[in-house]
Amino acid sequence: MAVPGALVIVLFFILPLAVVVAEAFTDGGGAFRKVFADVVFWRGLAGTLVLGTVAPSVSLIVGFGVAWHLSSLPENLRTNLQFWISLPLTFSGLIVAYGFILALGRSGFITLSLSYLGSDPATFSGFLYSPAGLAFAYSYYLIPRVVLILLPVLVNFDRTQIAAAQSLGAGGIRAVMDVLVPQVMPSAVAAFCLVAAVAIGAYGTALALVGSQVNILPLILYSRISDSGADFPSAAALSVILLALCTLVLAAGELYASRRERRDAAS
Amino acid sequence: MSIQLQNVTFVYPGTRVGVFGLDLSIDDGELLAVIGASGSGKTTLLKLIAGFEVPQSGRIVLDGQDVTGLPVRDRQLGVVFQSYALFPHMTAWQNVAYPLKIRRVEAPERHRRAVDALARVGLKGMEERRPQTLSGGQQQRVALARALVFQPKALLLDEPLSALDAGLRGEMRDEIRRLQREFGISTVHITHDQEEALSMADRVAVMEAGRVIQLASPRELYDSPATRSVAGFVGEANLWEGVVDAPNAVSVPFGVLLTTAHGLGKGQAVTVLVRPENIMVGIADGIPNRFAGTIVRDRFLGAVRRYDLAVGGLVIRGQTGIRDPIETVSIRPEHIRLLPSAS
Numbered sequence: 102m103a104v105p106g107a108l109v110i111v112l113f114f115i116l117p118l119a120v121v122v123a124e125a126f127t128d129g130g131g132a133f134r135k136v137f138a139d140v141v142f143w144r145g146l147a148g149t150l151v152l153g154t155v156a157p158s159v160s161l162i163v164g165f166g167v168a169w170h171l172s173s174l175p176e177n178l179r180t181n182l183q184f185w186i187s188l189p190l191t192f193s194g195l196i197v198a199y200g201f202i203l204a205l206g207r208s209g210f211i212t213l214s215l216s217y218l219g220s221d222p223a224t225f226s227g228f229l230y231s232p233a234g235l236a237f238a239y240s241y242y243l244i245p246r247v248v249l250i251l252l253p254v255l256v257n258f259d260r261t262q263i264a265a266a267q268s269l270g271a272g273g274i275r276a277v278m279d280v281l282v283p284q285v286m287p288s289a290v291a292a293f294c295l296v297a298a299v300a301i302g303a304y305g306t307a308l309a310l311v312g313s314q315v316n317i318l319p320l321i322l323y324s325r326i327s328d329s330g331a332d333f334p335s336a337a338a339l340s341v342i343l344l345a346l347c348t349l350v351l352a353a354g355e356l357y358a359s360r361r362e363r364r365d366a367a368s
Numbered sequence: 369m370s371i372q373l374q375n376v377t378f379v380y381p382g383t384r385v386g387v388f389g390l391d392l393s394i395d396d397g398e399l400l401a402v403i404g405a406s407g408s409g410k411t412t413l414l415k416l417i418a419g420f421e422v423p424q425s426g427r428i429v430l431d432g433q434d435v436t437g438l439p440v441r442d443r444q445l446g447v448v449f450q451s452y453a454l455f456p457h458m459t460a461w462q463n464v465a466y467p468l469k470i471r472r473v474e475a476p477e478r479h480r481r482a483v484d485a486l487a488r489v490g491l492k493g494m495e496e497r498r499p500q501t502l503s504g505g506q507q508q509r510v511a512l513a514r515a516l517v518f519q520p521k522a523l524l525l526d527e528p529l530s531a532l533d534a535g536l537r538g539e540m541r542d543e544i545r546r547l548q549r550e551f552g553i554s555t556v557h558i559t560h561d562q563e564e565a566l567s568m569a570d571r572v573a574v575m576e577a578g579r580v581i582q583l584a585s586p587r588e589l590y591d592s593p594a595t596r597s598v599a600g601f602v603g604e605a606n607l608w609e610g611v612v613d614a615p616n617a618v619s620v621p622f623g624v625l626l627t628t629a630h631g632l633g634k635g636q637a638v639t640v641l642v643r644p645e646n647i648m649v650g651i652a653d654g655i656p657n658r659f660a661g662t663i664v665r666d667r668f669l670g671a672v673r674r675y676d677l678a679v680g681g682l683v684i685r686g687q688t689g690i691r692d693p694i695e696t697v698s699i700r701p702e703h704i705r706l707l708p709s710a711s
Contacts, residue, residue, distance in 0.1 A: 259453060264453065269441075279466070
């Protein structure tokens with residue numbers, strides 16, 4: 102039974118990955134040296150790291166609020182709302198980008214509606230095409246991921262624990278910090294790492310929204326294979342770097358979770 | 369320390385549910401049980417004392433101090449919740465030490481006091497265990513230790529035994545009573561289990577529709593319930609609608625019952641209460657109220673036997689240790705209580 106699955110993994114994951122890695126090292130690591138020497142790469146890395154921090158942070162804060170509210174609702178209503186919240190996950194990044202352009206672009210209906218109230222369409226829509234606007238668009242499909250990861254923890258959280266902490270002398274904020282935060286933290290870290298990896302690697306939304314105006318690694322990678330003078334070794338080296346970055350973030354999350362598990366098991 | 373509720377009213381916003389004009393006083397070192405059906409307002413009463421809800425009118429006085437508007441954290445009350453509300457990310461001793469940590473007790477001292485408190489509730493050696501690895505009864509004990517360790521002014525128990533199985537419940541009743549006496553702490557114990565209330569409390573308050581309808585000692589509550597609903601809620605009861613016939617007689621649907629002198633006027637509607645254990649099997653000399661009927665239900669429970677005897681279209685519920693066939697029962701006049709009619 103495992104053979105077809107293994108075959109798919111070999112054909113569509115391991116083999117392409119091996120080809121990319123081999124391509125990156127064709128001239129003894131020369132492609133990496135070339136990439137590292139390029140100032141565009143460093144700018145792209147910085148942009149990616151900012152995007153990979155801001156978008157997950159915003160998503161985590163908003164997602165937590167949404168999940169907390171959902172967890173207090175009756176089960177039927179919660180299940181229905183969960184469906185609607187998960188819907189953005191089924192859209193491709195391109196569709197999300199075009200949706201944002203139609204709503205918030207230079208001639209988007211929200212932009213034009215607001216212009217009647219005196220707002221400048223160019224300034225307003227300019228936000229959408231900036232790195233912050235990109236983070237905003239990313240949040241659209243990162244927030245549902247956060248909600249889906251945090252919701253089970255919050256549904257199972259016995260809120261009388263907060264009341265108990267207060268009755269024992271803790272103020273409201275202290276009760277939350279002492280009781281809720283430590284219990285939610287492992288899932289929050291996992292959610293952050295997961296959506297950070299998605300934000301670092303995503304490129305469809307970015308390409309459609311900002312083209313090459315914003316320096317992030319996925320767009321630099323795209324430009325290396327789409328421009329007339331395609332540079333496959335550099336593109337492969339960038340792929341390996343991007344892959345390493347995503348893996349690093351996910352590994353950090355896993356490391357935190359396993360340490361925590363070991364600590365819990367020890368007591 | 370004493371707790372007083374003075375004319376306290378609280379209604380949940382947008383509803384007519386709450387408590388109305390509550391006057392209640394819990395003496396120093398007393399255990400007051402509050403019983404009532406779901407929605408009677410007993411948990412609301414606890415929330416008001418604890419400070420989780422603030423009354424719209426009236427005062428709550430704790431040890432002579434008006435605490436009506438005081439936040440929960442400043443009331444110094446130990447609360448044990450139905451779900452225990454232990455912190456799963458902390459060990460047993462860390463749970464117990466938590467209120468001491470908030471009070472900035474030095475680390476070694478709070479460890480010593482938490483371990484000592486756990487020993488007092490019989491959990492010596494369990495200090496490093498997490499709540500989820502403890503049994504229900506052990507979790508209950510941790511919750512009790514945590515609520516008592518900081519020497520609170522009073523103890524509030526919100527149905528603390530309802531999640532335990534029957535055997536353990538009995539054991540924990542005695543344990544809570546022992547600790548309550550040992551600490552000499554005023555305690556409000558909310559429960560829907562009348563047996564638990566009768567066996568543990570110094571006094572019992574019966575609540576219905578947001579009001580206390582009777583406040584009495586367990587014996588008085590059982591022997592002289594104020595209303596039909598109290599009689600029905602506390603213990604098993606035969607409750608028949610009747611009309612006063614004479615200064616020492618009432619007529620009920622299946623005949624006339626001779627009672628002791630009751631001082632009620634002829635023709636007055638009453639509810640007649642007779643406890644099942646006061647229904648005597650057979651005919652005894654000098655007992656006037658004798659009724660013959662047919663057994664329609666017979667349940668053998670080991671030490672006792674509960675039966676329903678159909679008499680004149682009604683049922684007399686009895687309880688006895690006698691195992692012989694039952695055809696006739698008798699009721700002593702002094703075992704008949706007359707309550708205000710429900711209609």
